[in-house]
Amino acid sequence: MDSAYLDVLMDSLEKMEIEATSDLPADVYEKLLALYLYRNDLCNAKFLWKRIPERVKTGTPELGNIWSVGQYMWKKDYPSIYKSLNSVVWSNTVGEIMNKVEESVRNRAVELISQAYSAVSLDTVCAMTGLAPDICSKACMEKGWKFEADTKIVHPIKIKVESISSTSSEDQLYKLTDFVSFLEN
Incomplete structure (x- = not known):
């Protein structure tokens, strides 16, 4: 699974959730939650967890296991992240994504170590x-x-x-003014 495929998958899962008129299958929530963790998008992961219906959470133990990893990521408790990741035999539904989560956590940790x-x-x-x-x-x-x-x-x-590289506020204001002037002419 490459990054582009995961981007497309996440977009389609988010769209499914937005357009859903009833509860989605548990695997949709599992994949989306795992993808948020892979992206280190912990805020969206937390909000998704709160949106998932309670009966789906209780009926799907793997969903709880994924969220457990997310909670440790939130706390930046690296030993517990790896313990939580490796204490579960992940299903085919999220196995590859959770391997990517472990890889991305490790890469961020190496970067942090090298900088700190x-x-x-x-x-x-x-x-x-x-x-x-x-x-x-x-x-x-x-x-x-x-x-x-x-x-x-x-x-x-x-x-x-x-x-x-980021443009300064002055540059952005200048470009916006230029654009508005162009539209007015």
Whole structure:
């Protein structure tokens, strides 16, 4: 499942929910909730959870499991996120999406570690990435991060985050004024 497919799927599920005249099947809610988690759109996930009919929530244990992951994401409790993700055998309905959720959480954690720390314990990196120490130390070295085996300290290298250039308010106002003037002529 690539990102473009997930975008289209999320759009169609949101449209189904908006246009629904009665309760939707549980799998629609499961997929949509999982996609919100994948996107780290925790506000929409929370509002969706509140909109889901109680009988659907209680009749679908997997929906509760997905929401459990979301609650830990909200709290930024990384060890519990991974524990919650891996304590369930996900159905075919959401299995691939939940794997993507784990991957995206791990990628955000790695980015956070690289931006926030110049030196951090291997245990902290393991907790934030959900990886076992031996795998984690190898992954750190593969990323080019320095790892001191004797002290178990990791020295991350800052990941260059692409900055989105934003136009200033003055520029936006100028463009808007220009556009309105054009329309008036």
